[in-house]
Amino acid sequence: MPAFGVDRVNNKKLTTKRSVVTNMKKDNLERFVRDNREAFDDRELRPSSPGNDLWQRIESGLDKQLEQSGTNQIRSDSSSPFQQIHKNSSRTEGLLAEGFRPNRPIDGWLPTAWSGLSWRVAASIVVLLLAGSFFYMNSQYGVAHQPEIVAADPRYAKAVVQYTQLIDDKRAELKQMTEGNPALYREFATDLDRLEKSYQSLKADLPKNPNQDVLIKAMIQNLNFQIELLNQQLHVIQRINRQTHENPV
Amino acid sequence: MDSKPYPDRHTDLVKRCQQGERRAQFDLYQQYVKAMYNVCLRIVNHEAEAEDVLQEAFIDAFSHIGTFRGQSTFGAWLKQIVVNRAINHLRGRRLELVGLESNRVGEDDGPDFADAEPYDEEGIQLEVERVQRAMHQLPEGYRVVLSLYLFEGYDHEEISNVLNISETTSRTQYLRGKKRLLELLQCRPSGSTG
Numbered sequence: 188m189p190a191f192g193v194d195r196v197n198n199k200k201l202t203t204k205r206s207v208v209t210n211m212k213k214d215n216l217e218r219f220v221r222d223n224r225e226a227f228d229d230r231e232l233r234p235s236s237p238g239n240d241l242w243q244r245i246e247s248g249l250d251k252q253l254e255q256s257g258t259n260q261i262r263s264d265s266s267s268p269f270q271q272i273h274k275n276s277s278r279t280e281g282l283l284a285e286g287f288r289p290n291r292p293i294d295g296w297l298p299t300a301w302s303g304l305s306w307r308v309a310a311s312i313v314v315l316l317l318a319g320s321f322f323y324m325n326s327q328y329g330v331a332h333q334p335e336i337v338a339a340d341p342r343y344a345k346a347v348v349q350y351t352q353l354i355d356d357k358r359a360e361l362k363q364m365t366e367g368n369p370a371l372y373r374e375f376a377t378d379l380d381r382l383e384k385s386y387q388s389l390k391a392d393l394p395k396n397p398n399q400d401v402l403i404k405a406m407i408q409n410l411n412f413q414i415e416l417l418n419q420q421l422h423v424i425q426r427i428n429r430q431t432h433e434n435p436v
Numbered sequence: 437m438d439s440k441p442y443p444d445r446h447t448d449l450v451k452r453c454q455q456g457e458r459r460a461q462f463d464l465y466q467q468y469v470k471a472m473y474n475v476c477l478r479i480v481n482h483e484a485e486a487e488d489v490l491q492e493a494f495i496d497a498f499s500h501i502g503t504f505r506g507q508s509t510f511g512a513w514l515k516q517i518v519v520n521r522a523i524n525h526l527r528g529r530r531l532e533l534v535g536l537e538s539n540r541v542g543e544d545d546g547p548d549f550a551d552a553e554p555y556d557e558e559g560i561q562l563e564v565e566r567v568q569r570a571m572h573q574l575p576e577g578y579r580v581v582l583s584l585y586l587f588e589g590y591d592h593e594e595i596s597n598v599l600n601i602s603e604t605t606s607r608t609q610y611l612r613g614k615k616r617l618l619e620l621l622q623c624r625p626s627g628s629t630g
Contacts, residue, residue, distance in 0.1 A: 216614060219567070220586050226564045227587060228474040233483050241487055242465055246458070248495040253456075 570620035578613030
């Protein structure tokens, strides 16, 4: 045993570089670990199960996964037991033959599985792109939300969409903040609903109104009012919440 | 084989793994088993269980290697998987992180004032093996936080994410764990398990 004081050396552990750090200042431990980080990774896998053993478990796990994704698509036929046998034997002999393994049967169906997969991936990408472009167009021009306005004057459609979105967000926020105070929320909501009702009546008039420009401007102004009202309501709630927070009675 | 001046020297191997090449998987495995085993062992604190976790982690990594985009090194990516797996494993076996959240003051961490005080690290002979042994003796919550912070280079924000605890908890746990570790290092291991 090394002359190292009372230290008992565990024979399983490798004798590492024994760096003895005597007195330094505060973050001694951190520095010590940092400086000797490599030495800390000295533990080997248990000798009873040498590295290869663990690899075999990993490999068979991977095989099983491939098999599952494979059987789902192509490998429901009768040839699979045959392939199974081949696969197993190649696995057991596999590791000692360090690496170079020509033509494993597994390679035969693997690309097919992949190409099937990549088709699915491609299809879903197309779907995503379509959906994405729809949402983009929608947010730009608000086709789905404001068809009347888009029809009347696409220049305003975007503003209307943005405002209504803002209003929705703020309303959600308001609702959340007044959770503990439903009475207050109801009061706020009736004020808002009044404005909203006049907005809806303006909107209903839109198709038959000859002077659409003026009407749309009125609608946007209404939306502006709503936002302003919401801002003030939120402000009030914040003040109330802060007060109850500071001196909870 | 071919080592190239890539930021990650395993780029080639990774690419081949992404094509499902078993040989490349084995090569990467060999490159990283030992380091990852040590990471795992520090967290799990049990050799056989560490191997099980490692097995799952490698299978996970290889079957999801398609999602590896090279934003970090492969090693860092793999380590993330290993750490997450290890922590999940601890969770499954009733991780004592529960006791970590409820700060049971003074139950096993001695006098509480020490949190704010500078540690008396002076005179302690820090030495790899003894640190390892002391880590082994630490309560689980301390051990996990310590090994993530001290050894794996996680910061407290990252730890709080992985362990689902607050950053403050991570910090205090770290300080307490460290204090405990230093205490363990101070008392001579005269009759410890040998």
